[in-house]
Each structure stands twice: as C-alpha cells, then as structure tokens.
Amino acid sequence: MNIATPDHIRLFSKFIEGDNEAFSFFYEFFINDLYAYGISLGGEKEVVKDAIQDLFLKIYFEEKNFSSIDHLKYFLLKSLKNRLYNIYKSKAVSASTGISKDVMEFSITTTVLDEIINEEDRAIIKQQVDALLLNLTTRQKEAIYLRFIQELGYEEIAEIMDITQHAARKLISRSLKRLRDSEPTLFICLSLLFLS
Amino acid sequence: MQIEKYKYYSAVDFLKDRDFLKWQLFNSEEDRLFWNSVVKEYPVLESTIKEAIVLYKDNIRLNDFRMSRSEISGSLASLQTQINKKKKRNSRRIVLSISAVAASIAIFIISLHFIFNKENHVQDIATFAQTLPDNNNLYSSDTKLILSENNTVTLNNTESSIEYEGDAIKADNNLILKEESSLYNQLITPYGKRSSITFSDGTKAWVNAGSRLIYPAEFSKEKREIYVDGEIYIEVSEDKKRPFVIKTKQMDISVLGTKFNVSAYEDDKIKNVVLLSGSVSISSNTHNKDKEIILTPNQMYSDLENSYSVENVDASVYILWAQGLYQFESEELGNIITRLERYYGIKIECDTAIAGLKCSGKLDLKDDLNKLLTELSRALPIKYRQNANGSYTINIKS
Numbered sequence: 001m002n003i004a005t006p007d008h009i010r011l012f013s014k015f016i017e018g019d020n021e022a023f024s025f026f027y028e029f030f031i032n033d034l035y036a037y038g039i040s041l042g043g044e045k046e047v048v049k050d051a052i053q054d055l056f057l058k059i060y061f062e063e064k065n066f067s068s069i070d071h072l073k074y075f076l077l078k079s080l081k082n083r084l085y086n087i088y089k090s091k092a093v094s095a096s097t098g099i100s101k102d103v104m105e106f107s108i109t110t111t112v113l114d115e116i117i118n119e120e121d122r123a124i125i126k127q128q129v130d131a132l133l134l135n136l137t138t139r140q141k142e143a144i145y146l147r148f149i150q151e152l153g154y155e156e157i158a159e160i161m162d163i164t165q166h167a168a169r170k171l172i173s174r175s176l177k178r179l180r181d182s183e184p185t186l187f188i189c190l191s192l193l194f195l196s
Numbered sequence: 197m198q199i200e201k202y203k204y205y206s207a208v209d210f211l212k213d214r215d216f217l218k219w220q221l222f223n224s225e226e227d228r229l230f231w232n233s234v235v236k237e238y239p240v241l242e243s244t245i246k247e248a249i250v251l252y253k254d255n256i257r258l259n260d261f262r263m264s265r266s267e268i269s270g271s272l273a274s275l276q277t278q279i280n281k282k283k284k285r286n287s288r289r290i291v292l293s294i295s296a297v298a299a300s301i302a303i304f305i306i307s308l309h310f311i312f313n314k315e316n317h318v319q320d321i322a323t324f325a326q327t328l329p330d331n332n333n334l335y336s337s338d339t340k341l342i343l344s345e346n347n348t349v350t351l352n353n354t355e356s357s358i359e360y361e362g363d364a365i366k367a368d369n370n371l372i373l374k375e376e377s378s379l380y381n382q383l384i385t386p387y388g389k390r391s392s393i394t395f396s397d398g399t400k401a402w403v404n405a406g407s408r409l410i411y412p413a414e415f416s417k418e419k420r421e422i423y424v425d426g427e428i429y430i431e432v433s434e435d436k437k438r439p440f441v442i443k444t445k446q447m448d449i450s451v452l453g454t455k456f457n458v459s460a461y462e463d464d465k466i467k468n469v470v471l472l473s474g475s476v477s478i479s480s481n482t483h484n485k486d487k488e489i490i491l492t493p494n495q496m497y498s499d500l501e502n503s504y505s506v507e508n509v510d511a512s513v514y515i516l517w518a519q520g521l522y523q524f525e526s527e528e529l530g531n532i533i534t535r536l537e538r539y540y541g542i543k544i545e546c547d548t549a550i551a552g553l554k555c556s557g558k559l560d561l562k563d564d565l566n567k568l569l570t571e572l573s574r575a576l577p578i579k580y581r582q583n584a585n586g587s588y589t590i591n592i593k594s
C-alpha cells in the first residue's frame with residue numbers, strides 16, 4: 001500500500017507512544033482515505049466527518065496496539081464502517097421504516113481529470129469504466145475497492161466485510177470473472193443500438 | 197481478444213479500451229500476459245502503452261472524494277480542541293505537567309508604547325482597539341503576539357501558527373501559560389508574513405499580511421468578539437448560545453457558525469465580506485446604521501465610504517490566498533500590485549498610466565516576487581526593474 005519511508009516508521013513509533021505531532025500527522029495522512037470510504041459506503045458528508053472525528057478522539061485516549069501503519073489503516077477503515085453502520089441503523093429504526101434492506105450500499109464513481117484529455121474522450125473513458133463495473137453487486141464493488149484502491153490484503157478485507165478469507169478471495173475472483181464475461185453481452189447491446 | 201486492432205492505437209485510444217482499463221484497474225496475471233503479448237507482436241506500441249499508463253495514473257480516479265486542505269486543518273483543530281476538553285476533564289496531572297514545561301520557556305520581552313488598562317475588565321473591544329496607537333508595527337520584520345503590556349512573543353517564521361488550547365497558548369515553538377496574558381491579546385502580522393490562529397473556542401482564522409487582530413484570551417460566557425484591521429479567512433465553530441462578532445472600524449459582522457472572508461484594510465477604499473457557508477449579518481458603522489444585511493453563501497458584501505452593495509460571486513476564489521494562491525478577474529493592475537506589496541512586504545511602484553489595466557489570471561504566491569513579476573510582464577505590456585533598496589518599479593513597455 002502506502003510506501004512507508006523511514007520518516008513514516010519513525011513517526012509511527014512516536015504515534016504509538018502517544019506523541020501529539022505524530023498523531024496529527026497520521027490524522028492528516030489517513031483522513032481522505034477514510035472520508036472517501038465513508039462516502040462510498042453511502043454516508044452523508046457531515047455524518048462521515050463526525051464519525052471520523054469520534055474515531056480519532058477515541059484512539060487518542062486509548063492504548064495504541066497497532067503492529068504497523070497498514071494495521072492502523074485497516075483498523076480505522078473497519079471502525080469507521082462499523083460506526084457508520086450503527087449510526088444509519090439507528091436512524092433507519094427511528095424513522096420507523098424498518099431495516100428491510102442493507103442500511104448502506106457501496107457504490108463506485110469514476111472521475112476522469114481534465115489534464116490533457118479532451119471532454120469527448122473523457123466522457124467515453126468514464127463510460128467504459130462505469131460499464132466495466134456495472135454488473136458487479138454492491139458487495140463485489142466494495143471488495144474490489146478495498147483490494148485495488150485502498151490496497152488492503154485479503155485477510156483485512158475479510159475482517160472488514162465480515163466474511164472468511166476464503167470467501168473474500170472468491171468474492172474478488174468472481175468479480176473479475178464477471179468483468180470478463182460482461183463484455184460480449186455489452187457488445188451485442190451496442191450492435192443492436194446501431195441497427196435500430 | 198484480437199491484437200490487430202491495437203496496431204494504430206494512440207494513448208487515448210487505449211484509455212477507451214475496456215481490456216486496457218481492466219488491466220490497469222485490477223492488474224491480474226492474465227491481463228499482464230495478454231498485454232505482454234501485444235507489445236511482443238507490435239514493439240512500436242511499447243511507448244504508446246507506457247504513455248497510456250501514465251495518462252491513466254494521472255487522470256483516472258475511482259471514488260475520489262476528498263476534503264479540502266482548509267477543511268482538514270479546520271477539523272484537525274476542532275479535534276484538538278475536543279481532545280483538550282476531554283484531557284481537562286480526565287486528568288489534572290497532564291495540565292500540570294504542561295504548565296511545568298511552559299514555565300521553563302524563555303519569552304522575548306519588549307516594552308510597549310501604549311497604556312494598558314488592566315483594571316478595566318469591561319472595556320469594549322472596539323473601544324480598546326481605538327486606544328491603541330496607529331503603530332508602524334506592520335512594517336516590522338517579525339509577526340508579534342502581544343499578550344500583555346510587558347509580554348510580547350516575536351515569531352520570525354513567514355507563516356506562524358498560534359493556538360489557544362486549554363490553559364496554554366502555543367505560538368510556533370513557544371508555549372505560554374494563558375494566565376500570563378491580560379484580557380485582550382493582539383496578533384500583528386506584518387507585510388510579507390501570514391499567520392493562522394485557533395481561538396479558545398476552536399474557531400480558526402487565517403490572517404493575511406499587513407493585518408492586526410485583537411481578541412480576548414478567553415471568550416466570555418455570553419459572546420465571542422474579535423476586532424480586525426486587515427484581511428482574514430475565518431471558520432467559526434458553531435455555538436448557538438454565543439454569537440461570534442467580528443468588529444472592524446467600518447462594520448460589524450455577526451455569525452453563529454460559518455466560513456467567510458473579511459477584507460477590511462484601513463487603507464483600502466472598499467472593505468468586503470465574502471461568505472462561503474452558513475449565514476452572517478452585517479451592520480455598517482458609517483451608514484444605514486440600523487439596517488442589518490444578511491448574506492447567503494457565495495455572496496459578497498462591499499462597504500464603500502457611504503454606501504454598500506451585495507453581489508453574487510464564487511466565494512472559493514476569495515480565500516485562495518490562505519493556500520498561497522491569488523486569482524483575479526478583470527482586476528485593475530494597481531489593485532493587484534497593492535496586494536502583492538502586502539503579501540511580500542516589498543514596495544512596488546506602479547506607473548499610473550498602467551495602473552488601470554484590467555487583468556485576469558491566477559498567481560502562485562509561493563513563487564518569489566521576481567518570478568511572479570516576470571510572469572506578469574510576459575502577459576502584459578509592462579516591464580519591471582528592481583531598485584538598489586530592494587523595491588520594484590513597473591513601467592509601460594516602450
């Protein structure tokens with residue numbers, strides 16, 4: 001995942017000892033990963049921000065039993081998900097809608113930055129990526145996101161998604177297979193469009 | 197998968213190819229082998245594919261949700277305030293050990309030329325501001341934090357950070373006990389310097405060059421009031437019970453919890469307030485005295501000598517200076533030069549014949565002034581020279 005430089009490792013051991021400056025450093029280091037994951041899970045901006053604050057406040061005053069920077073990141077992502085889940089679960093109950101479906105739905109949004117590529121090409125690229133991900137279930141999307149964007153290991157993904165490691169591997173390999181299989185169908189759809 | 201179709205592909209064509217995207221997204225062994233075979237078949241494609249990979253890495257993001265830099269530093273500051281509150285509750289011992297450290301830190305002391313009335317605790321902040329002399333501290337080479345008549349902290353960083361946390365005041369590397377400061381503190385940020393300050397309630401302000409801020413070390417239970425001569429961008433912590441009031445010579449701005457920019461330099465003809473979020477109410481001290489003007493986000497209030505206007509603007513442009521950027525649109529060159537003078541703390545003389553030139557663009561204030569003026573003179577019909585005393589002169593290009 002993130003390349004740990006000697007500086008990072010030094011800061012990390014200071015963080016474990018409860019150093020303030022190192023604490024601020026890792027707060028800023030992880031906040032956007034956490035924010036992005038919270039929003040991807042369907043959380044509202046302010047709710048996600050508050051949840052992140054609570055998380056760090058708690059960590060500050062607790063024993064920091066983290067074996068590595070990766071471990072800390074995984075712990076933060078998992079705790080954020082649990083916290084958001086609890087918030088939205090209690091909201092759903094209080095709104096008396098009952099929890100018939102998942103309180104949180106993972107989604108993936110593609111952004112193509114406008115550096116050199118022109119607008120028309122950007123639209124096509126975005127469409128192609130979206131089409132690739134279209135046929136995945138929300139759980140498959142989340143697994144893929146954690147694996148390839150947040151770059152977590154299977155063991156950590158399994159923990160976060162509350163499944164076995166074996167199931168996590170299967171979830172991801174099935175997603176990749178689905179990506180492959182989806183292509184011919186889409187191709188046919190496109191040709192039909194041209195015919196009509 | 198056919199390989200032939202790639203023969204004449206450009207880098208952007210690859211980015212539109214689903215197989216290429218899949219390879220970049222998930223980097224599976226199977227995809228890697230396939231793309232190796234493509235390059236083997238058409239070696240000319242190697243550089244194009246490399247280019248496409250760079251384009252992909254630079255431009256394509258999944259779930260790219262971020263908080264802005266100012267949002268992050270704002271939330272870090274509020275987290276620290278929460279931590280300090282909790283610490284205070286949790287343990288008396290921690291506070292004591294901080295005090296011990298604070299006591300051992302040396303503090304620079306200079307004598308001040310004004311009379312500080314320590315007894316009069318009810319003195320209004322605006323009245324207090326008026327009693328201070330129009331000092332030329334703004335041309336000093338250091339930022340000054342004046343805590344009391346005989347306690348001034350000198351900060352020589354270009355960008356200083358001051359935090360009021362619990363019983364202590366952190367100013368760059370100095371740690372001072374709050375009890376050493378008197379009722380009102382002053383932060384003087386001279387030309388060429390910037391600073392940021394976090395008040396006791398967690399409110400954070402970014403202070404632009406050539407600005408003076410006066411505020412109490414601890415806000416009272418009923419209200420939060422600060423006085424500004426100059427420019428700040430401020431993110432006010434919400435506290436429904438204690439409105440936050442920003443006083444300037446010309447107007448008062450009341451808020452509950454919001455983000456906005458105030459530019460009220462005494463020597464600028466137009467003072468303005470730009471609102472990012474929340475809502476504020478403004479009352480002028482010179483005209484329409486009983487009227488309160490309410491701003492909604494992305495509106496700018498401008499206070500002229502004896503009238504005012506409200507217009508819709510892109511508020512984010514007005515706070516770019518806090519990140520070291522300056523964007524302007526059909527702004528007169530003379531005004532741009534005034535801002536640069538303040539920001540860099542260097543005198544720039546501008547020929548009146550070109551002061552009215554309208555310019556649009558964006559400048560990176562992290563560059564040095566020389567580079568910046570070179571860029572300006574490339575875009576405009578002007579030339580500049582540096583004088584022996586370090587100041588600059590700008591003339592029309594002949």
